[in-house]
Amino acid sequence: MRIEQIYTGCLAQGAYYITSNGEAAIIDPLRETQPYMERLEKDGVKLKYIFETHFHADFVSGHLDLRRKTGASIVYGPNAKPEFEFISAKDAQVFEIGEIKIKVLHTPGHTMESTTYLLIDADDNEYAVFSGDTLFIGDVGRPDLAQKAASMTQEELAATLFHSLRNKIMTLADNVIVYPAHGAGSACGKNMSKETVSTIGEQKANNYALRANMTEAEFIKEVTDGLLPPPAYFGMNVAMNKSGIESFENVFSNGMRSIKAVEFEAVAEETGALILDTRNNADFAKGFIPQSINIGINGDFAPWVGALIGDVKQPILLVTESGMEEETVTRLSRVGFDNLIGHLKHGFQAWTQAGFDVDTVNxxxxxxxxxxxxxxxxxxxxxxxxxxxxxxxxxxxxxxxxxxxxxxxxxxxxxxxxxxxxxxxxxxxxxxxxxxxxxxxxxxxxxxxxxxxxxxxxxxxxxxxxxxxxx
CATH class of the missing domain: 3.40.250.10 (Rhodanese-like domain)
Known part of the structure; x- marks a missing residue:
């Protein structure tokens, strides 16, 4: 058995790649599937299942592209109703991957379909849980994101989460490893640790929401207190994950179109595109295309794009540092900004060399x-x-x-x-x-x-x- 946590810092997101005896499973995959395909080929294993812990709000999953490329089955827990073929798993249902098993633990509260997956090793030991957004290291999932879909208040969802944690998670042995979907920096919680792996015992001892003598009322108050409004793009990402999306390859191809400076302004006017400049803030301050927005690639790029631009359907033209075009397009696709028109060929330098107007920041x-x-x-x-x-x-x-x-x-x-x-x-x-x-x-x-x-x-x-x- 092998478990690999594939952690993406700019989203503070953890996907999981699991292999056993020639078969594999992937939990909560990111949009771009090539890294997973390369692992499968290198290891000589067949992807059997793609497990989703819930409908993600902060990123677009690669589940459909992975299924198309591998034939693997997509698995959601109870209450999930996506608009594509999938396995609707029942609580306590068991899936076999090689010599190991994955047991479904329905843990609603963050969302009503939220599910934790318990890995049982070849010796029949409960080894690890992949807790999605139900349990983080130092925190639990915010209970306000699914209010509209669940027709419940955040207090009612928090109460549901309280019982999920106590009845399904805290009953596990202290040595069971906890692999969450997110770490510090994610907007899916409010008090997450920088650590990305823990154990049930450590969380019982250190996680404020898992205090032994905590009442339901105390839990609801503490979990709902101080929640900031979710970023505008969250609901759109949930809809994309439910309904299906354009392939990553098509989005990538569009974003990688090079547009010469003499054509760039005309394309912006014709398409109504927002000009997104991803250079570092020092370079941007010295000069930029008028009306362009700066969100530097070397930071929490994708979450800030989602928070500030909001509408994932907004047409976008890119200005990047030389050689950063692919990285920029990839990160945008992760949060569902698929309407990419292309990028400025040879970057901002080409704009200045063409003699076009430049703006600066004081x-x-x-x-x-x-x-x-x-x-x-x-x-x-x-x-x-x-x-x-x-x-x-x-x-x-x-x-x-x-x-x-x-x-x-x-x-x-x-x-x-x-x-x-x-x-x-x-x-x-x-x-x-x-x-x-x-x-x-x-x-x-x-x-x-x-x-x-x-x-x-x-x-x-x-x-x-x-x-x-x-x-």
């Missing part, structure tokens, strides 16, 4: 900010998460998280200058590009963000350890 250093800042007069917008802001911030700064920019942007007075920062400059450049694309240019974005400001004498609140703050 980026200043933290030192400049320190010299210009006037107590009681200067307006500062802090776009970090609320928890980061509460831990420490510039005195009199306003908290306006980037994730809600579409709400607070309408309150900006275009005649009033303001300073803006995040933690390091990655997020504030996203905000700067959105502001300028919508006609707001009377601001200064601070290079290096609060990390740089903290080293100056600009007045700040007292630091509070973020471990004590719900983010």
């Amino acid at each position: 980026r200043i250093t933290a030192g400049q900010f320190e010299k210009e800042f006037k107590i009681g007069e200067s307006k500062i917008i802090d776009i970090r998460k609320e928890g980061e802001y509460e831990a420490e911030h510039v005195d009199e700064a306003y908290s306006r998280p980037l994730s809600s920019i579409n709400e607070w942007i309408k309150d900006i007075n275009p005649e009033e200058h303001f300073y803006m920062h995040c933690g390091s400059g990655y997020r504030s450049m996203m905000a700067a590009s959105i502001l300028q694309a919508r006609g707001y240019g009377n601001f200064s974005e601070i290079q290096g963000g609060f990390n740089a400001i903290a080293k100056t004498r600009v007045p700040k609140t007292d630091f509070v350890c973020q471990s004590k703050i719900l983010i």
